[in-house]
Amino acid sequence: MTTSNKPLQTGRQPVLTDEEIRDQVREVLYKNMINGRKAGYDYHYTKPSPGTYPFQFFWDTCFHVFTLTALGEADMARKHIQSLFAMQRQDGFVGHMSYWERLWPGRFTDLLQLQPRDVLRLNKPHMSALVQPPLAAQAVLRIYRQSQDIAFVWQMLPKLKAYYKWLAVNRDFEQEGLLSIISPFESGMDWKASYDPVVGYNSGKAGPLLFWKVLQVDAYNFLKRYDLQAIYKGNRFIVKDAAFNTIYAQNLEVMAALCRLAGDSEEPYFRQQAVKTAQAVFNYMYDADDAAFYDLAGHDFQKLRIRTATIFFPVVLKSVPDDVCRQVMERHLLGKDGFHVPYPVPSLAVDEHAFDPDSSLYIWRGPTWVVFNWFMQQFLLKKGYHQEAQALLQSVKELVTQSGFREYYNPFTGAGYGARDFTWSGLVVDMLNRQQEPEEDIS
Incomplete structure (x- = not known):
């Protein structure tokens, strides 16, 4: 191309000069950094912002790894990832928010993103019941590339394997290779316009009605006690986001690379999963007439034909033909x-x-x-x-x-x-x- x-x-x-930018980024990161120990857990993370987002968020932590390693701070990045997986459940799940220093959710609506049982134990560190785009494998690989710390890969690989297998078992409802999100907040793009038809909002620019429509989704999940099979059957908000699944496919490929580095026998499994997901993204999400990759809704994979900035995300996947990449990029970006x-x-x-x-x-x-x-x-x-x-x-x-x-x-x-x-x-x-x-x- x-x-x-x-x-x-x-x-x-x-x-600003490049060095001025680096100095200012370092200052912002250290200003927002927090560490400590609570109820037997060590935590070390960077708040996305001092007041608005005080918790440890999943994909934010991965972004912080990319930023820290770009600044030569591999050791600090390593601590961030270890903290992110500190409360990982035995089944592999890691929530999109970890509540450490400040145990009470920042907004009333955040309570609906907890397992009902966790609402009764807010005096202890806990996680949300939602997920976020699964960038963790890429973050671990980035740390390895800078530090060459194979012991860190060996430490994290079992945790990563359990996490990505949890996603495959619990969020690939149809076993087609595509993950579904059950709340707009899981994509990390909270009020994304392509979700409007799914929540029943058709008024264009956002207003209070949209807030209540989205709140009802989280309330529904909460009342279902985050029983994923019941939530899928109810089909209230089952969305396959183009960006989320692109990131998933990328990270499955990285998981194969990490297995190869660590001498782990499951490299073929993750490589096969990566191919399956990338192919499903192309088969189900791509629209040749519009030269765009759309989010999908419901059990029938209905294309959500609203042009958000994620319509061109899947072009990063190696399996997408060059001519398709060219058409998407030339037409849109x-x-x-x-x-x-x-x-x-x-x-x-x-x-x-x-x-x-x-x-x-x-x-x-x-x-x-x-x-x-x-x-x-x-x-x-x-x-x-x-x-x-x-x-x-x-x-x-x-x-x-x-x-x-x-x-x-x-x-x-x-x-x-x-x-x-x-x-x-x-x-x-x-x-x-x-x-x-x-x-x-x-x-």
């Missing part, structure tokens, strides 16, 4: 089909009915998040789109220069919104490293 002659456009303004803004990548196409670029309780419905640029940069570099990858990096550098490390940004003005000192935006240091030296292939 050759470099496009249609580079992504960003604003043009002086930016590199073209002018709803994602062509001064500060890419918007979380929703600008011509979608629900698009809202401004600050709101209902996030992921228009503003730009650094994680999209970070995720797509890997693909652009591997496929020869060096100019476009540089443009995504330049956009992030301009955003943090202008507005600081914020939760999300206006895709037209670059104004920063949401939480301050938000660690996700620190992924810019990993982007800086990748632009200079792309990551090696794991296969």
Whole structure:
């Protein structure tokens, strides 16, 4: 795939130097870092932001690993992952939030994301009943690549194997290779517009009614006591998210690589699972007419034809044909089909009915998040789109220069919104490293 002659456009303004950015990211991470011991557990993690998100979140911790290792902090990253898996259940499950220092959930609605029995034991460390995108294998591999600490791989591999097998057994309801989420909060993109039809919201821009529609999903799961088979049978919110499953497929492949490194006999199992999932993503999610990968809803895998920024995530999978990758990228990310803004990548196409670029309780419905640029940069570099990858990096550098490390940004003005000192935006240091030296292939 050759470099496009249609580079992504960003604003043009002086930016912080790379070293200034690194220094500021390090400062934000250490400001948000917390460690201690509670009820026999040692914990060490970074809060995504000081006040808004005080807990240890699953995929946030993995993002922190990428950022810490980009700063040369492999030992600190190792402690983060060990903390993330400290309360892992015997069956392999790890919740999307771990409550350590502050044991009471931050919002009343978070109570609905706990097992009912855990509501009665909030005086002890506990986890939520939900999951998040399974980036953990990639995080462990990143730590190994920087530290060459094979003992750490040996320590974590049994935990990782149990975790990914739990996902395969409990969330691949149809055994097709695709995982289902049971709440909008499990994708990490809480109010994602493609979920609107599933929760019965058809009013476009978000409002209080959407809040209650989503709250009803978590209330339903809570009343079902998070019995996954009962929840699946009820079909209230069963969604196969394109980004979630892309990340799952990537991490299954990484699991095979970790098994190979550790001399573990289950390498073939994870490699087969990775192929199965990647093929299912292509078979079920891809729409040739729209050149897009859509989220799926319900038992019948109904395509949710709303153009969020995850419609092009699966192009990173090796099994997706080059001509399909080219069509998706040229039409959407590199073209002018709803994602062509001064500060890419918007979380929703600008011509979608629900698009809202401004600050709101209902996030992921228009503003730009650094994680999209970070995720797509890997693909652009591997496929020869060096100019476009540089443009995504330049956009992030301009955003943090202008507005600081914020939760999300206006895709037209670059104004920063949401939480301050938000660690996700620190992924810019990993982007800086990748632009200079792309990551090696794991296969």
